Amino acid sequence: MTPIADRVRELRDAIRHHEERYYIHNAPEISDEAFDRLLHELEHLEAEHPELVTPDSPTQRVAGRPAEGFATVEHLVPMLSLDNAYNEEELRAFDERVRKGAEPGEAPVAYVAELKIDGLSIALTYDDGRLVRGATRGDGSRGEDVTINVRTIRAIPLALRNGPPGRIEIRGEVYLPRAAFDRMNREMEAAGEPLYANPRNTAAGTMRNLDPALVSKRGLSAFMYQVVTGASHLPVTYQAPETHAATLTAMRDWSLPVEPHWRRCEDINAVVAFCAEWADGRRTLEFETDGVVIKVDDLALREKLGATAKFPRWATAFKFPAQQAHTVLRRILVSVGRTGAATPYAELEPVLLAGSTISMATLHNADDVARKGVRDGDTVVIEKGGDVIPKVVAPILSLRPPDSVPWVMPTRCPVCDSVLRRDEEEVVWRCENLSCPARIVGSLVHFASRTAMNVEGLGASLVDQLIAQGLVRDFADLYALTVDQLEPLVVAPRDPKSDRAVPRKLGKVGRNVVDQIARSKSNDLSRLIYALGIRHVGEKVAATLARYFRTMDQLRAAPVEALQTAPEIGPVVAASVRAFFDEPRNGVLIDRLRDAGVNMTSQAPEPTDVPGPLAGKTFVLTGTMASMTREQATEALERLGAKVSASVSKKTSYVVYGEEAGTKLEKAQKLGVETLDEAQFHALIMKSTRNQEP
Ligand SMILES: [Zn+2]
Incomplete structure (x- = not known):
């Protein structure tokens, strides 16, 4: 076998090993970046030597797509279900x-x-x-x-x-x-879309x-x-x-x-x-x-x-015993999110379920209500399973009041009275009025949320008040708020214990909120991009855009083609970003944010290919070091441009060994690869870091 074929096999083994550590044992040995490097090295070698690509190579996990649907297959041994x-x-x-x-x-x-x-x-x-x-x-x-x-x-x-x-x-x-499901739902929430109901259905879909x-x-x-x-x-x-x-x-x-x-x-x-x-x-x-x-x-x-x-x-x-309860469904209401999605939900007589008081349950969409046949006034079974929000399972028909009538989806937005519309293929009805107060409240709450601009204390009840008092109409208005304006406001947040809205004066908390708003000015550009609520731009996409374009001006000026050159940005996201900046009102809004002193640049490390002092060197780490974890050592090396590999070969530049180093150290000695103990490793890092500083 050629040395290249050897290396390819070695990389595949190493990648499978780390996939197993990460995805099966939940105990990764290397950082995500180090793993990506292994994968990139393999991709690179396979691109140069296509004859070495095999269908079971980890680079071939995503390969092609089915032309039209999935073929039906017969199970030779039936897959029985269980009693x-x-x-x-x-x-x-x-x-x-x-x-x-x-x-x-x-x-x-x-x-x-x-x-x-x-x-x-x-x-x-x-x-x-x-x-x-x-x-x-x-x-x-x-x-x-x-x-x-x-x-x-x-x-x-x-x-x-x-x-x-x-x-x-x-x-x-x-x-x-759960974590992947929560992440998907955070993205849906950030995009103002209805949430996925539970992990099982989402996995099946x-x-x-x-x-x-x-x-x-x-x-x-x-x-x-x-x-x-x-x-x-x-x-x-x-x-x-x-x-x-x-x-x-x-x-x-x-x-x-x-x-x-x-x-x-x-x-x-x-x-x-x-x-x-x-x-x-x-x-x-x-x-x-x-x-x-x-x-x-x-x-x-x-x-x-x-x-x-x-x-x-x-x-x-x-x-396991299902966590269900019975209660009266007072009425079916419709809430409107910041993208205008109108979602029905059930207002319930408060009931204790799985340790918390429940007064609301989701009904997903109009089709779901029709399918379940629930009506205002019904006694219903509610359930909390793997679902985020408790759901209405079914009405108890024997307890239905004689005068009840079937529920119909309203044709108008419950907040601004605009006509609701839906695309033929969608299940979601939307209020398309951009100045609908429900949409504005939704987008301000999103702007201030923890993963966006992180303004503590600026929740839905305060935003409601700010809008009602005419103090705020858009994001930029937040930066003009004063303590005197906030202190007298009366907010009514929900008490999670009693599940009741408890009105109180904002008082001293007002100063806090003003401080938090001021502090948010120095947030990284990635948070701001995410906070703007551009459709299809979640946290991760925002971070990519900030890292890649560096300033708001460059991002704003980027044509669709340029947007698509950023890693993992596809045509849908690119078009959505472009459309957002093409809207003149959004341009004005961003200029006002800038005038208010909001940071418009990215502080994230630049994704450049400037060679570090250790560029071209490959390191293998083995054993335990007293002063740093393997992740920290990997990070330090990668910052200096070095590659960290999982296995020793003739191409390895150095093997760094700590306590209880194993076969990798032996292999290095056999191959004549230079080895470094912890002190020598530190010396090298210190020296290289000094060289890197301008
Ligand atoms: Zn509306």
Whole structure:
């Protein structure tokens, strides 16, 4: 093999290793930047040597897009669903049935209890360790071929590590981690769009999206829990372990993601304890779970127990008690956000649910209200599951007042009375009046929010007052506010305990707010760009634009083509930014912000290619240093232009070693690569930093 081919293989191994650390074990060893560099080096080598590109290279996760929809695939072994158990009694009844089917029949049966992932079932096919297919469950016997999207999920290996030869099918669940879901919803909120209801539906919708590049950005993850055995299309070469516990361990060894909290339970008592433990414990997890899956551990016994037409007899799903409550829906109202989206919601008689008082529940959109058939005055079931805001599940028809009438979506904005409109393909109705007070309040609250200009104390109730008193009409007006104007205002924030609006004079807090507004003038340009509320410009895009264009003037002047040259800025965002600045009123607004003293430049490090003093040098770090973490060392090196690599090769310039350095140090010595101990490393960094200063 050529040295280049060697390096390519080395990079792929290193990248998979770090993907596994990051996406499966949640314990990264290197910074995101260092990881990106590995990936870039690989991309670069593959671009120069296209003959070395293989389908399982990590650079090939996003590859092409399906021409028209997804093909239907047949599951050779049907994907059965599981029978449910809702309480301890039903769990014990399940155990009894299992023990009856076992021989001699009386001894306790061991189970494996796993957290049930609230996502989308998936079947992966590996041929000689290479991922060749990913299919959705569909109706159990027929699903959709979503390989192209499955490949973008970084927790899922494109190639198994020491996997079995021949063909093997692995089943599991694709899910959206809470953090990724929250991030998506923050972006929706910032864009003034209705929020996604829950991670499960969002994950399912994402998997069926026809744009793998978009799927890749959403941050889906996966847990696998089954190796399909006993199917005619599977090779006899794979010697399945004898227990489910051993299967889970084997899958993990193949570098597949396996949810780590599973437990082998000696008998049903241990299973009951596991379920009780996680009914509360689940709130600390990074993903949504709605129950526990209980499977017979002994695979031979499973075979013997078999399946009914619908369910396997050797497994059941325990459902955590749902967090539901009944209350009266006073009326269905419509709120208008800063993009004009008009969203129906339910005003409720306050009720206690999962530890907090609830007086509002979402109804998503007009279609949702129609589907559920809820009406003003109905007694309704509300539920708090994985959803952000509690939702109305259904009306209790037997309690419906005799005079109730079906609800209809208003045709006019409840705030400014403009006619509401919606595009044919959208579910969202919008108020298109740019000066609608609801939209202005929404955009000012966004401007002041923590992730935008971060003006503490400037929430919805104060903004309402500022507008009502005629003190503020736009962002720039905020910077002219005085303490004397603010102190007498009466605001009515909601008390989260009693869930009541409590009016009070702003008083001394007024000075605070004025100070906060003044402080916000020196914010970085990225915050300002985000605060402006340009459609499709979330926090991350704003940061990119600020870093790339440096000043508001350069950004304002950039034509669409120039905007698109910034990293990760596509045509939709570019057009939206251009349209924002082309609106003369927005230009005036920005000039007034500048006159008020608001900072218009970026302080973020410039993305230049100016070579640092260590440019061209590749470092490998091994062992633990006393004075800095590996991330800090990596950062210091990258600031100086050096590359940090995960593995030692002849091309490595230096291997830096700390305590408990391992094989990398040995390899360096074998290859004759220069090595640095912690003190020597510090000396080099100090010297290079001095050289870098102008
Ligand atoms: Zn309106």
